[in-house]
Amino acid sequence: MSISLARVEAFLFRAEVKEPVKTSFGSIPLRSVLLLRVEDTDGAHGWGEVWCNFPPFSADNKMRLLETVICPAALSSTYLDPADAWHTLTARTHRWALQGAEPGPFAACLGGLDLALWDLTARRENKTLRALLNTQQALDAVPAYASGLNPDTAPETVARCREGGFRAYKVKVAFGADKDTRVVSSLAKDLRAGERLMVDANQGWDLVEARRMVPRLGAFGLGWIEEPIAADRPLSEWxxxxxxxxxxxxxxxxxMGYEGFSGLIGDGYHGVxxxxxxxxxxxxxxxxxxxxxxxAGRSYCPHWLGSGVGLLAAAQVLAAVGGPGMLEHDVMENPLREALGQPFPRVTNGAFPLPDGPGLGVEPDLQRSEEWLVTRAEYRxxxx
Structure with missing residues (x-):
């Protein structure tokens, strides 16, 4: 059954938080979410989310891209399926992205639209997204870890997350050798049986510093060390x-890109x-x-830091892929995360249960989220 879109709606939300997300490249003082709702000519709908957590106001630019070029292009054609739409629109917008020097924002908008079309298709077929992707066997729950831990408040956050059902945690590092070592040592010492600890440097070290810190922090028995150097550093450094x-x-x-991921997986320097x-x-x-x-024998642990729509998407795809892998579950303050993904699943004994409803299995609560709505636009x- 082909896809012929009748309209696309975009919703930009922004919420103030008391504790910003703290990373080695800077802080994220606001939590922004850019959602897409697509509807086909038969009235079926689906939800998507566009990556926009950094810089803090990057969502505003993506709203304009959707309005001026991406939605008009998406609404002008009929597609065989969501994959056909993504490939078609990626090719069609390629020169525009180059001309505007914005391949990242274009890719993010198309990624959110692709998700919405997959959600629509699964809902139309009355299947969960994971079942639509993997008709043979898909998981009904996936392992999850608590992510985004600020090193300044990590012990308290771990205690809260442990109480909330988590059994794995990831703390931010690359704030100085002494501070990193002190924080990781303290957290590792207090882990309970069966718990795991990972660290994320957010590309925060150069090779000289990474040579020192990777063995030092790895000695604490970590699950992994994430982005110790910039993603585009030479293979020799990795x-x-x-x-x-x-x-x-x-x-x-x-x-970005199939070639980029093929190289990353094939080179073997990333275990995760x-x-x-x-x-x-x-x-x-x-x-x-x-x-x-x-x-290829690697672990698949999809990255996400946004609302419940994107979180459920990552969980559904992980469940379809199978394992090994874990779901990244942001646990820092963000009122939009749960409000925009109802009913929101709760982690239990380290596992994130997936809903049985069609598509993503959740709906944004627009009424509950109205106080954070900045902009809404509709394209027909x-x-x-």
Whole structure:
């Protein structure tokens, strides 16, 4: 059954938080969410989300891209399926992205649109997204870890998350050798049986510093060390760190394109592959990358830091891929996360249960989220 879109709605939300997300590249003082709602000519609908957590106001630019070029292009054609739409629109907008020097924002908008089309298709067929992707066997729950831990408040956050059902945690590092070592040592010492600890440097070290810190922090028995150096550093640097590290290296959220991920998986320096489907590729790209990563013996742990729509998308794709892998579950303050993904699943004994409803299995509560709504726009297909 083909897809012929009648309209696309975009909703931009922004919420103030008391504790910003703290990373080695800077802080995220606001939580922004850009949602898409697509509707076909038969009235079926689906939800998507566009990556926009950094810089803090990057969502405003993406709203304009949707309005001026992407939605008009998407609404002017009929597609065989969501993958056909993603490939078609990626090709059609390629020169525009180059001309505007904005391949990242274009890819993020197309990734969010791709998710919405997959959600629409699954709802139309009355299947969960994971069942639509994997008709043979898909998981009904996926392992999850608490992400985004601020090193300044990490012990308290771990205690809160442990109480909330988590059994794995990831703390931010690359704030100085002494501070990193002190925080990781303290958290590792207090882990309980069966719990895991990971660290995320957010590309925060150069090679000289990474040579020192990767072995030092890895000695605490970490699950992985994420993005110790910039994602675009030469393979020789990743190769060296992979040999120096006593634990797996992780990355992928800042990689784009099939060729980029094929190289990352094939080179073997990343034991943990972490694409962000709403930065690049949508469900179409992420599912392909996830399957390939697992086939190559890697762990597939999709990256996400946004609302419940994107979180459920990452969970559904991970469930379709299978394992090994874990779901990244942001646990820092964000009122939009749960309000925009109802009913919101709760982690239990380290696992994130997936809803049985069609598509993503959740709906944004627009009434509950109205106080954070900044902009809403609607785009309609031309008369055919």
């Amino acid at each position: 190769a060296e760190l992979a040999l120096l590290s006593p634990v797996a290296l992780a990355g992928g959220e800042n990689v 592959v972490q694409p962000d489907m709403l930065k690049w590729g949508g469900v179409t790209g992420a599912y392909a990358v996830g399957r390939r990563a697992v086939m 297909a031309p008369k055919r």
